[in-house]
Amino acid sequence: MEETRRDGLPGVGLLVLWLLFLLLDIAGFIVLLAVVPWLIFLPIIIFIALMVGVFGFFKVSPNEGKVLQLFGAYRGTARIPGLRYTNPFYSKARISLRVRNFETGRVKVNDSRGNPIEIAAVVVWQVVDTAEATFQVDDYENYVHVQSEAAVRNLATGYAYDAHEEEEVSLVTHTAEVSDQLKTEIQERLAQAGVEVQEARVSHLAYAPEIAAAMLRRQQADAVIAARQKIVEGAVGMVENALGMLAEREVIEFDKKSRAALVSNLLVVLTSENAIQPVVNTTSSNH
Numbered sequence: 632m633e634e635t636r637r638d639g640l641p642g643v644g645l646l647v648l649w650l651l652f653l654l655l656d657i658a659g660f661i662v663l664l665a666v667v668p669w670l671i672f673l674p675i676i677i678f679i680a681l682m683v684g685v686f687g688f689f690k691v692s693p694n695e696g697k698v699l700q701l702f703g704a705y706r707g708t709a710r711i712p713g714l715r716y717t718n719p720f721y722s723k724a725r726i727s728l729r730v731r732n733f734e735t736g737r738v739k740v741n742d743s744r745g746n747p748i749e750i751a752a753v754v755v756w757q758v759v760d761t762a763e764a765t766f767q768v769d770d771y772e773n774y775v776h777v778q779s780e781a782a783v784r785n786l787a788t789g790y791a792y793d794a795h796e797e798e799e800v801s802l803v804t805h806t807a808e809v810s811d812q813l814k815t816e817i818q819e820r821l822a823q824a825g826v827e828v829q830e831a832r833v834s835h836l837a838y839a840p841e842i843a844a845a846m847l848r849r850q851q852a853d854a855v856i857a858a859r860q861k862i863v864e865g866a867v868g869m870v871e872n873a874l875g876m877l878a879e880r881e882v883i884e885f886d887k888k889s890r891a892a893l894v895s896n897l898l899v900v901l902t903s904e905n906a907i908q909p910v911v912n913t914t915s916s917n918h
Contacts, residue, residue: 632705632762633763634708634761634763635705637706638715640717642715646714646716659674659677687717687719688715690715693712694728695725695726695727696725696726696758696761697715697726698725698726698765699718700724701720728761730756732753733754733776735752735754735780737749742802743788743790744792746791746839748837749837750786751783752834753834754775755830756821756828756829758827759825762825763824767824771824771825779817782813785816786813813831817831
C-alpha cells in the first residue's frame with residue numbers, strides 16, 4: 632500500500648464560517664422560541680449538524696502527517712501544515728516525519744573468524760511513506776529497532792574484527808565500507824515499512840571481555856613484528872647505499888670476507904634497540 636495525498640481544505644476560513652453559522656443558529660433558536668415555537672426543531676437540527684461538522688477540523692504540524700481513514704479504509708495522508716478541514720467522519724492518526732536516530736544495544740556476536748566481539752551502531756532514519764509505516768507493520772518504531780539490531784548482528788558475522796592481510800576488509804580498518812554495507816542492509820529490511828535510512832555507522836566495537844587481553848597481546852605482537860620488518864628494510868637499504876658509495880668513491884676495496892663482516896656489523900648497529908659501543912681493533916698483521 633502506497634501513500635496518497637489528501638490534504639483537505641484550508642481550515643481557517645471554514646472555521647470562521649462555522650462560528651458565524653453557529654451564532655446565527657443560536658440567534659435563530661432564540662427568535663423561533665419566542666415567535667414560532669413549533670419550528671424550534673430546525674435550529675436544533677442545524678446545531679447538531681454543526682457539532683458533527685466541527686470534527687472535520689484538524690491540525691497538521693510541520694514535518695508531520697495525518698493518516699486519514701474512513702471506517703477502517705485508508706483515504707489518504709495530509710501533510711500541509713496548518714489548520715485543515717476534511718470529512719468529519721475520517722479518523723486522523725498522527726505520524727511523525729521528522730528525522731530520528733537511535734543507538735542499538737551492544738550485542739555480542741562472533742566475527743567471521745569466530746572471535747566474540749561487542750558491536751553497536753547508530754541509525755539515522757525517517758518515515759517517508761506514512762501508509763506503509765501505518766499498515767504494513769504493526770509498530771514501525773519497534774520494527775526499525777529490531778531489524779536494525781538484526782542487521783548489525785549479520786554484518787558482524789560477515790567481517791573479521793581486524794585485517795591480517797593487506798587487502799582484507801575488516802570492521803576496524805574499513806569503517807567507511809562497513810558503514811555503507813550496514814546502511815544498505817538496514818534499508819533493505821526497512822523498505823517495506825516506509826522508512827528511509829539516512830545514515831548508519833558503527834558506534835562501538837571491541838573484543839568481548841573474555842578474549843580482550845589475549846587479543847591485545849596479539850595486536851601488540853603484530854605491531855612489534857611490523858615495526859621490526861620496517862627497521863630491517865630500512866637497514867638493508869642503508870647498507871646497500873653505504874657499500875655503493877664506498878665502491879663508487881674507491882675508498883677501500885673489500886674481499887668477500889671483509890664485505891660480509893662490514894654488512895653484519897652495520898646491520899647489528901642499525902637494527903639494535905640499544906646503543907652500540909664501538910670496539911676499535913688495533914691488532915695488525917705482520918704477514
